Amino acid sequence: MTLSLPSGELAPVGKSETAQKPSLVGLSRTDLAARLADLGVPERQTRMRARQLWSWLYVRGETDFLAMTDIATDLRGELEANFTLERPAIVTEQVSLDGTRKWLLRLSDGKEIETVYIPEEDRGTLCISSQIGCTLTCSFCHTGTQKLVRNLSAGEIVGQIMLARDRLGDWPGATPPDPRGLPDAARKISNVVLMGMGEPLYNFDNVRDACAVAADGAGLAIGKRRTTLSTSGVAPEIPRWGEEAGTMLAISLHAVRDDLRDTLVPINKKWPIKELLQACRNYPGLSNAKRITFEYVMLKGVNDSVADAKELVRLLAKIPAKINLIPFNPWPGAPYECSDWEQIEKFAEVVNRAGYASPVRSPRGRDIMAACGQLRSESIRQRRSVQLAPST
Template sequence: MTATTLIDRTPASTDSPPGESLIGLARPALAERLAELGVPERQHRMRVSQLWGWMYVRGAAGFETMTDVAKELRGRLAERFTLARPAIVSEQVSVDGTRKWLLRLDDGKEVETVYIPEEDRGTLCISSQVGCTLNCTFCHTGTQALVRNLTAGEIIGQIMLARDRIGDWPGASPDDPTGLPNSERKITNVVLMGMGEPLYNFDSLREACAVAADGDGLSISKRRITLSTSGIVPEIPRWGEEAGTMLAISLHAVHDELRDVLVPINKKWPIAELLEACRNYPGLSNAKRITFEYVMLKDVNDSIDDAKALVRLLAKIPAKINLIPFNPWPGAPYECSDWEQIEKFAEVVNRAGYASPVRSPRGRDIMAACGQLKSASHKQRASERLTAPA
């Protein structure tokens, strides 16, 4: 693929599909919905298992395909409920194969979801909130106000939509296979680091992760689900106990004075408190390391002294360090560190025994890289409307 492609999928109508969505409901909640339809209690376990398999193993988008469910029950389900995914407003494919979807929710609010394919794996970055409340100064998403939390169904719906688009259901094929991994599963990893601060939507996200990790459904291992937080300290150990996924910390600075500017939540929970919560993260071990994300900002946090301080800071924490070249956006107050400086920084961290991959920027041409989500889509669509023929 040699050029960015943009597929405009703006719906003809923004009307919500009739009925409540069953996507994202836990098994007991599905049983409750069946009871509302008059399904006898003795059938609940079987019927829930049928629905679960059709939704999360086969990827059914409607009830009519559920051939082992009685036709009369399928009709009642269709009258009351839906399996609709979020509506695609636009779909963009980068020169490097990264795909970004701008999605419209039932109430008209919009979020972005990004899929990053590699040769043997594929990572889906999903949103947990519409907007964000943290105002991290290096992050484009942080320039927008928080609108609301997503429901568990809206979170799972992003996974379902992505699997639809890339043909990641049994027997399915993608519309465009370009750049997709060679692995049997196209989505092998999920990262909760799209729009929003995940730990400010704790309950819905925990419910969604339970559905995603269910071995009889989407079957994404908890070791392949990573929650990325800016440091909501009280919720970190709770997340480990109740959800048990991998953890990533959006660190970006080694001193409170700088982190207060880059990640303002640090004023409430400074670095020392954050790292103490990390040390106590349930299940932490060399086999279950915490990832520390560190965006490389030219002449801000990229000195060799910063690298040495980072190593000292993370001593005795089973960790790996992701060095992220800054992804610029219009009006950004920072520049990306020079590549030579990034390599010098990485060398210090590597010598200290930490895995410190430099994350290759992906999807920059479609504003899909880390820290770039959502705002650009609004501007792009507004520009398109201004230039569209009457």
């Protein structure tokens, strides 16, 4: 059974007092110090006050300036008057039969994104978005049917993590309001993947800055080895991402021939497979301990032959890699079917024999359209019957 839980009444967009204030969520220590200086805090105090603010924001998850008891009362009042700590607002929460949770989130300008939490026995992975919509129109991906609206700010990216920690009770001393299916672990969110809506390398600076805030060990503490950026193949930015952010990397490959990948992942027309794989070989720090994950969606009769598997192995030679085989997750109007399980096993056997780890990703959250390739929001509210109509 799928539960849809409305989050309650929302303030009309543009009429909320806090919506007019800039947010401190997502700011670095340096930026927090700059905001304090703008309020007139003496230079000799800004580092200390920024450190206090940082701890309240990213260690304790505080949402009320007035509760920050080690900050002077008059400064708390100034912060309250000039800034906000709001996260994105939950419009709906859906809980899958397998425990996966999907949140439709409303941003301060009324636009909407989706964020997914995937619990496992001893860990939890948060799948976050980097854009509203997407420009890439990958033919197997539901998100690609929604036109790009805009990039997310660093604060809106970090805000997804903080909202999820609020909802999961993942702050020190907090209790989850809904504990169903949560892992038996001290940290409910142990990993973050940039695999939600959008192409993160097309929002490079904001995604990089958000990852830096999230990775700080004296804050959210989701380190580079526990953060994975997934790209459809923006080849020129891949080495730069490794230099400036250094997270784990995943490549949405999905085909071994340029003619097919041109259809499945149209960005391939700009940066074909050979150029993309060379960028991967140039990824800083690439090693057996820091392998690139290649994502490969299994489409019946399209890219799932044994010959495709052998060519995949040939293409990835000498790249420290893991290959994730992803059973296609259907969505209304999708032009593809998932490969038969027997065929997936034959494909995986070829890859495994070549020495690559090739787990078949278990579909999670299919019943609430939260699985890989199924995310899509509407920035303009529509009737549900319209939202579920087949694409044309």
